[in-house]
Amino acid sequence: MIDENSLICRLPKCELHIHIEGSLEPELMFALARRNGIRLPYDSIDALRRAYQFARLQDFLDIYYQGMSVLITERDFHDLAWAYLTRAQADNVHHVEMFFDPQGHTSRGVDFATVVNGLTAATAKAEAELGISASLIMCFLRHLDEADAERTLDLALAHRDKIMGVGLDSSELGHPPSKFTRVFRRARDAGFSLFAHAGEEGPPDYVWQAIDVLGVDRIDHGHRSLEDDTLVARLARDRMALTVCPLSNLRLRVVDDLKRHPLRRMMQRDLLVTVNSDDPAYFGGYVNDNFRAVRSALNLERDEIVALARNSFVAAMMPEGEKQTALAALDRVAASLPR
Ligand code: ADE
Ligand code: ZN
Numbered sequence: 001m002i003d004e005n006s007l008i009c010r011l012p013k014c015e016l017h018i019h020i021e022g023s024l025e026p027e028l029m030f031a032l033a034r035r036n037g038i039r040l041p042y043d044s045i046d047a048l049r050r051a052y053q054f055a056r057l058q059d060f061l062d063i064y065y066q067g068m069s070v071l072i073t074e075r076d077f078h079d080l081a082w083a084y085l086t087r088a089q090a091d092n093v094h095h096v097e098m099f100f101d102p103q104g105h106t107s108r109g110v111d112f113a114t115v116v117n118g119l120t121a122a123t124a125k126a127e128a129e130l131g132i133s134a135s136l137i138m139c140f141l142r143h144l145d146e147a148d149a150e151r152t153l154d155l156a157l158a159h160r161d162k163i164m165g166v167g168l169d170s171s172e173l174g175h176p177p178s179k180f181t182r183v184f185r186r187a188r189d190a191g192f193s194l195f196a197h198a199g200e201e202g203p204p205d206y207v208w209q210a211i212d213v214l215g216v217d218r219i220d221h222g223h224r225s226l227e228d229d230t231l232v233a234r235l236a237r238d239r240m241a242l243t244v245c246p247l248s249n250l251r252l253r254v255v256d257d258l259k260r261h262p263l264r265r266m267m268q269r270d271l272l273v274t275v276n277s278d279d280p281a282y283f284g285g286y287v288n289d290n291f292r293a294v295r296s297a298l299n300l301e302r303d304e305i306v307a308l309a310r311n312s313f314v315a316a317m318m319p320e321g322e323k324q325t326a327l328a329a330l331d332r333v334a335a336s337l338p339r
Contacts, residue, residue, distance in 0.1 A: 002337045007305055008291040010337060012330050014095040014312035015088060015276055015287050017220050017243035019139075019169070020119065021068045021101055022279025023084040032070040032079070040070070052282055057201050057252050058171055060282060068104050077118025085126040085134065087280075091288040094326065095316055096134040098123070099167055102152055103141045112155040120162045135164035135317065137195055140183065142168050142175035149183040157190060164317060165193035167220065168210075172202040177209040184214040193217045193317050199224035200254065204231050211240065218243065218315060223254070223262045226269070236270040241315030245278035246294045247285045258297035267304065274312045306334045 002010075026045040033040050042048040054060040071077060081098070088096055098119070105115050116136070123134035138156055140149035156163055166187040168180060177184075177196050184194055198210040200221035207225050210216045211234070222242035225231045235242070244263055249255045255262070266273045275294065280286045285293065295305060313326045 002302075002339070004295050004300075004302070004305065005292060007302060007337060008288050008295065009092060010333060011306065011309040012092055012094045012313075012326065012333060013287065013309045014097070014274070014316045015093050016097045016218070016241075016274055016312060016315060017099070017245055017276035017278055018084065018096065018287075019064075019099045019101065019279050020081055020084060021071070021104065022064060022283075023087075023277075023281050024067055024071075024080055025083070025281045028080065028083055029067055029070050032072075032076050036070060036072045036076070038070050038072075041066070052251075054252050060252055060279070061170060064279065064282065065104055068101070069108060071105065071115075072110060074114050074118035074121070077115055078121045081119045081122035081134075082125065084280075085122060085130060085132055087286055089126075089130045089132060091286055093287060094132060095313070095318060096123075096126075096132060097137055097164065097317060098134055099137045099139050099169065101139050101141060101169065102155070103144060103148060106152070106155070112152075113159070116156075116159045116162050133318070133322075136162060137165040137167045137193075138163050139167040139169040139195075140180060141170040142179065142197075143171040146180055146183055149180055150186070153183055153187055153190075160190065163192065165195055165217075167195035167197070168214075169197045169220070172197060172200055172206065176202070176206050178213050181213055184216075188215060195220060197221055200249075200252075204228035207231055207235075211235075211238075217317070221245065221249075223249070223266065225271075226262055226265060232269050232271065235272075239272050239314075241272045241274060241311070242266065243276050243315070244273050245276045245283075246290050246297075247280075247283045248278035250293075251283040258293055261294060261297060263294050264298045264300065264304070267307070272311055272315055273308070274315050275308050302339070306330075 126132040194216045196210040197220040199207040
C-alpha cells in the first residue's frame with residue numbers, strides 16, 4: 001500500500017487558483033525591499049509572519065496589497081513567478097494558470113508592461129527548463145469601479161498574446177459580479193477566457209451572477225453554492241469547475257475547522273472541484289500541503305485524491321489534445337502505484 005503523502009506527491013496536477021503576488025514569501029519580500037530601497041513596516045521576517053492573522057478576507061487583503069509594494073521592476077516580477085514555479089515543480093505541478101492583479105501595480109506607478117513582461121519571462125523559462133506550462137489570468141480588483149477595470153482591459157489588449165484570461169478578485173461582499181458586466185463582455189469579445197471569485201464570502205447569488213451575467217468559464221472558490229440546491233444542480237449539469245482552496249478557507253475563517261470543510265460534500269454533489277493554494281505565502285501551504293491537509297481532515301480515500309488531481313486537468317484551459325495526453329499520463333501513474 002502506498003502512503004497518502006507519496007500518492008499526493010506522485011500524482012501530476014495543475015494549479016488553477018494561485019495569485020502570484022500571494023506567493024511572495026517574507027524572505028523574498030525583504031530581499032526585494034532591500035534591492036529597491038523600500039522600507040517595510042516590519043522589523044523582521046518573524047514580525048511580518050506574526051502579522052499574518054486574519055479574521056476575514058479583508059484583513060488579508062490589506063496586508064497583501066501592502067506586501068506587493070516591493071515589486072517594482074521586470075526582474076522583480078520574474079523572480080516572484082520563478083520562485084513560485086520552481087516550488088510548484090517540487091509538488092509535481094505540470095500546468096499553472098496564474099492570477100495577477102495589474103491594478104495593484106499600475107496604481108503605484110508600475111507600468112502594465114513591466115508586470116506582464118516580467119511574469120512572461122518566468123513562464124517562458126518554466127516551459128523550457130521545468131517542463132511546466134503556465135498561462136496568465138489578469139484579475140480586476142472588484143473594490144474599484146468598472147471604469148478602472150475598463151482602462152486595465154485597454155492596457156491588456158496590447159499584450160493579448162501573453163494573457164489567457166480575465167478574472168475578478170479582491171473584496172467580495174458589496175461588489176457583485178454584475179458590477180463588471182460591460183468589461184467582461186468586452187473581454188469575452190476579445191477572446192479572453194473568463195473567471196470570477198464568487199461564493200467565497202459572498203452569497204450563492206454572486207455565483208449565479210458570475211455564470212449567468214458574466215458568463216464565466218470557471219468559478220473560483222464557490223463553496224457557498226452548497227446553500228442553493230438549484231445552483232448546485234446547474235453547476236453539476238454544466239460541469240462548471242470550482243477552484244477550492246482549503247488552507248485559505250481555514251486561515252480566512254471561511255471554515256472554522258478543516259474537518260468541516262465542504263470539499264467532500266461538493267464532490268458528493270457531483271461538482272467538478274479542484275484543490276489549490278490561493279496565496280500560499282500567506283496561508284501556510286502550497287498545493288500539496290492543501291491536498292495533505294484535506295486528506296487528513298476529511299479522511300479522503302485514495303480514489304478521491306486521484307479524482308481531485310484528475311479534475312485539475314479536466315478544468316484546465318489546455319488545448320484538448322494536450323489535456324487528453326495529460327489525463328492518460330495521470331491514469332497511468334495512478335494505476336502504477338500500489339494500492
Ligand atoms: N486576492 C488574493 N487572494 C484572494 C482571495 N482569496 N479572494 C479574493 N481576492 C483575492
Ligand atoms: Zn483567490
